[in-house]
Amino acid sequence: MTLINENYLKLQGSYLFAEIARRVSAFKKENPSADVISLGIGDVTQPLAPTVIDALHKAVDEMADAKTFRGYGPEQGYAFLREAIVRTIYAPRGAQIAADEIFVSDGAKSDCGNIQEIFGNDNIIAITDPVYPVYLDTNVMAGRTGFYKEATGIFEKVVYMPCTAENDFVPEFPKEHVDMIYICCPNNPTGTTLSKKQLAEWVQYAKTNNAIILYDAAYSYYITQSDVPRTIYEIDGARDVAIEFRSFSKTAGFTGMRCGYTVIPKTVFGYTKSGKKQALNPLWNRRHTTKFNGTAYIVQRAAEAVLSPEGQKQIMETINYYMDNALTIRKGLDDVGIKYFGGINAPYIWLKAPNGMKSWEFFDKLLHEANIVGTPGAGFGPSGEGYFRLTAFGDKENTLKAVNRIKTNLKI
Amino acid sequence: MTLINENYLKLQGSYLFAEIARRVSAFKKENPSADVISLGIGDVTQPLAPTVIDALHKAVDEMADAKTFRGYGPEQGYAFLREAIVRTIYAPRGAQIAADEIFVSDGAKSDCGNIQEIFGNDNIIAITDPVYPVYLDTNVMAGRTGFYKEATGIFEKVVYMPCTAENDFVPEFPKEHVDMIYICCPNNPTGTTLSKKQLAEWVQYAKTNNAIILYDAAYSYYITQSDVPRTIYEIDGARDVAIEFRSFSKTAGFTGMRCGYTVIPKTVFGYTKSGKKQALNPLWNRRHTTKFNGTAYIVQRAAEAVLSPEGQKQIMETINYYMDNALTIRKGLDDVGIKYFGGINAPYIWLKAPNGMKSWEFFDKLLHEANIVGTPGAGFGPSGEGYFRLTAFGDKENTLKAVNRIKTNLKI
Numbered sequence: 046m047t048l049i050n051e052n053y054l055k056l057q058g059s060y061l062f063a064e065i066a067r068r069v070s071a072f073k074k075e076n077p078s079a080d081v082i083s084l085g086i087g088d089v090t091q092p093l094a095p096t097v098i099d100a101l102h103k104a105v106d107e108m109a110d111a112k113t114f115r116g117y118g119p120e121q122g123y124a125f126l127r128e129a130i131v132r133t134i135y136a137p138r139g140a141q142i143a144a145d146e147i148f149v150s151d152g153a154k155s156d157c158g159n160i161q162e163i164f165g166n167d168n169i170i171a172i173t174d175p176v177y178p179v180y181l182d183t184n185v186m187a188g189r190t191g192f193y194k195e196a197t198g199i200f201e202k203v204v205y206m207p208c209t210a211e212n213d214f215v216p217e218f219p220k221e222h223v224d225m226i227y228i229c230c231p232n233n234p235t236g237t238t239l240s241k242k243q244l245a246e247w248v249q250y251a252k253t254n255n256a257i258i259l260y261d262a263a264y265s266y267y268i269t270q271s272d273v274p275r276t277i278y279e280i281d282g283a284r285d286v287a288i289e290f291r292s293f294s295k296t297a298g299f300t301g302m303r304c305g306y307t308v309i310p311k312t313v314f315g316y317t318k319s320g321k322k323q324a325l326n327p328l329w330n331r332r333h334t335t336k337f338n339g340t341a342y343i344v345q346r347a348a349e350a351v352l353s354p355e356g357q358k359q360i361m362e363t364i365n366y367y368m369d370n371a372l373t374i375r376k377g378l379d380d381v382g383i384k385y386f387g388g389i390n391a392p393y394i395w396l397k398a399p400n401g402m403k404s405w406e407f408f409d410k411l412l413h414e415a416n417i418v419g420t421p422g423a424g425f426g427p428s429g430e431g432y433f434r435l436t437a438f439g440d441k442e443n444t445l446k447a448v449n450r451i452k453t454n455l456k457i
Numbered sequence: 458m459t460l461i462n463e464n465y466l467k468l469q470g471s472y473l474f475a476e477i478a479r480r481v482s483a484f485k486k487e488n489p490s491a492d493v494i495s496l497g498i499g500d501v502t503q504p505l506a507p508t509v510i511d512a513l514h515k516a517v518d519e520m521a522d523a524k525t526f527r528g529y530g531p532e533q534g535y536a537f538l539r540e541a542i543v544r545t546i547y548a549p550r551g552a553q554i555a556a557d558e559i560f561v562s563d564g565a566k567s568d569c570g571n572i573q574e575i576f577g578n579d580n581i582i583a584i585t586d587p588v589y590p591v592y593l594d595t596n597v598m599a600g601r602t603g604f605y606k607e608a609t610g611i612f613e614k615v616v617y618m619p620c621t622a623e624n625d626f627v628p629e630f631p632k633e634h635v636d637m638i639y640i641c642c643p644n645n646p647t648g649t650t651l652s653k654k655q656l657a658e659w660v661q662y663a664k665t666n667n668a669i670i671l672y673d674a675a676y677s678y679y680i681t682q683s684d685v686p687r688t689i690y691e692i693d694g695a696r697d698v699a700i701e702f703r704s705f706s707k708t709a710g711f712t713g714m715r716c717g718y719t720v721i722p723k724t725v726f727g728y729t730k731s732g733k734k735q736a737l738n739p740l741w742n743r744r745h746t747t748k749f750n751g752t753a754y755i756v757q758r759a760a761e762a763v764l765s766p767e768g769q770k771q772i773m774e775t776i777n778y779y780m781d782n783a784l785t786i787r788k789g790l791d792d793v794g795i796k797y798f799g800g801i802n803a804p805y806i807w808l809k810a811p812n813g814m815k816s817w818e819f820f821d822k823l824l825h826e827a828n829i830v831g832t833p834g835a836g837f838g839p840s841g842e843g844y845f846r847l848t849a850f851g852d853k854e855n856t857l858k859a860v861n862r863i864k865t866n867l868k869i
Contacts, residue, residue: 046667047636048577049727049735053743088528093520101517101755108713109510111852116500116712151563151715151750158748162598165460182747186574224459255458300528301520301754303563315461323461331465335594336570338563342713343513344753440523 061424084435094359100350104343115342122149129352140278153292153305158183163328168224171204175425180227198427207428229261235395236387251286263292268390284310297351370444371437377448392437415450473836506771512762516755527754534561545764552690565704565717570595575740580636583616587837592639610839619840641673647807648799663698675704680802709763782856783849789860804849827862
């Protein structure tokens with residue numbers, strides 16, 4: 046009798062986006078002439094940069110000729126890309142990261158999900174709440190959590206760190222001991238960030254408590270304020286306690302291209318139960334080379350083009366386009382007096398549903414009164430209740446139109 | 458104190474290819490003028506098919522325009538590709554596989570490695586010996602095995618099924634109960650296959666013993682004999698017990714492109730410890746959607762082109778090119794009286810080292826006398842000792858030259 050991994054049965058259904066689709070579909074059936082605009086899009090909409098397109102065509106042509114054809118590449122990524130990452134992302138910020146501390150992959154989602162494999166099953170994980178669900182779900186699958194408690198909306202054995210308006214979206218240090226701390230900064234879904242000082246306190250906390258920080262920097266290119274760290278390795282001591290995940294997805298429109306990377310400094314250690322130190326870099330190297338066979342050559346050439354001076358200029362134009370949308374949304378919310386967070390260092394605006402409404406109540410109100418779709422905050426964790434996420438990934442015209450409707454049609 | 462996954466410490470070093478490189482490098486230093494030819498290449502060398510190149514350029518252009526740009530796709534793969542797989546691979550062989558039983562990925566290595574996650578940790582795995590090391594290593598990492606025993610070269614708690622000349626490379630049914638049976642057919646490294654009748658016996662065995670067959674068909678396009686199944690789903694009853702892995706890597710030169718897929722019929726079940734049946738298709742769907750974000754759109758368009766009538770014709774030309782090399786090698790070995798297996802339905806020739814030599818002894822002899830590099834069979838498992846792998850992936854001219862050297866220089 047082949048046994049299944051019963052931890053999978055603890056997972057909750059991925060209810061959020063299915064339920065949104067159901068309600069939108071029902072609304073459209075009742076109101077066939079309504080022009081529904083989505084401000085809930087979690088995906089980029091603008092095309093790849095011209096220099097990336099050129100690099101792709103060139104790499105494709107290389108694959109057409111035996112003399113320049115590339116088969117298996119290094120699982121960890123080609124040197125040309127790992128070195129470009131060092132040169133473009135880390136060195137300019139004074140972060141001491143070497144090429145062999147970088148592991149190129151098919152995206153930050155895979156890495157964020159797979160990283161937990163190299164850790165012991167008895168570790169206690171801590172997650173900010175609300176948060177991107179992959180951190181939690183993959184630990185549930187691995188058996189690092191207990192069961193889900195319907196009444197509270199939380200999994201046993203997991204330390205939830207609420208991030209709400211009350212604490213200015215800065216998680217408090219856990220009272221109990223934790224081993225693996227997931228931090229997403231800028232945060233998805235709240236769009237909020239930690240300052241350098243605040244992140245430095247987390248690095249110190251991890252050092253003092255012998256914990257590891259799993260730092261998701263997927264949205265770092267959206268940061269506009271100088272006091273927000275672009276990488277955790279700007280912080281002194283982070284090389285000893287932090288693993289960083291980065292992505293070309295939201296940075297360069299690569300959601301359909303699939304390329305990200307994980308940084309594991311050689312100075313980050315875990316322990317065996319008997320207390321023996323073990324560097325995590327070679328453990329992840331073993332994982333990466335055994336269960337992964339490298340990112341497509343042509344995609345790595347595209348990523349390299351993103352990191353070129355011309356590529357950097359072009360992707361910033363697109364990011365600025367999205368951030369103009371964020372500004373449009375923020376101004377609109379200001380005008381109607383809806384309180385919000387984020388939207389300055391991230392493409393996400395996290396609004397507080399007015400009049401103490403719950404997330405799904407506001408979803409229905411926004412859909413029915415303004416014909417706008419967003420994402421209920423409760424879908425990202427129990428502390429997301431009463432909040433609502435709008436995104437800046439739509440096109441400019443639709444975003445303007447949507448905001449005008451919020452101003453004229455929404456009854457607050 | 459953050460604990461590590463101590464199962465990783467049970468793994469043996471990936472010694473094989475490093476040791477080959479070391480010996481070749483030492484030889485070249487001593488013999489700088491020697492023209493060393495590798496018949497050990499496990500990677501394709503010929504370029505992508507013209508129709509694949511065209512599809513890639515077209516897809517890249519789509520990514521340059523907001524109107525045709527693609528962001529996140531379905532994690533399971535685009536319908537156009539999943540349907541093309543049904544139409545081209547399964548339907549023509551009478552195999553009843555539906556599009557939603559197919560999960561497109563970044564390659565069969567990832568899938569072969571990740572599949573074990575959906576299974577319970579108490580399952581007993583069975584592997585043929587010798588075999589592609591990913592099946593075993595990923596189960597070691599998951600803690601499904603005991604420790605490695607230096608004396609025998611095997612891991613505790615794993616059932617090894619020797620495949621040697623003595624049993625004509627057909628594994629015997631295990632005497633003890635096993636739950637997860639890995640079969641690679643055509644086999645890497647031996648190049649041998651099972652007949653339809655033999656595979657049908659394995660399907661029956663799995664049914665009778667409530668086991669699951671994990672069937673790696675990565676080399677199925679190299680099959681030339683009609684009695685060898687192209688997919689396990691040609692076999693009656695396989696839909697109830699088998700998961701199949703397939704790849705575009707060796708099929709269409711995609712080793713640097715990264716695309717494969719896994720088939721999990723909805724009729725394959727595992728069990729909870731309390732004996733409740735659980736379909737595996739939704740478990741894998743959950744794994745795939747939580748830890749993976751789809752294969753690059755442009756790569757999926759390339760794979761679709763492989764499956765077009767023109768694509769199928771073009772890839773067969775390249776496969777025939779490699780199989781001509783296999784024939785060259787086989788004829789050469791016949792001429793010198795070295796016994797070998799495989800090379801008829803696979804690009805691998807598995808020779809028995811002459812005069813009872815050990816694998817590494819023959820490696821040194823072949824390198825020194827004929828300046829040819831191959832792969833010692835002992836590197837693929839204890840039953841590979843005394844065998845040696847040659848591959849047909851080199852270019853034609855070098856393969857001919859190498860075989861002539863075997864005939865003229867090798868002292869047997």
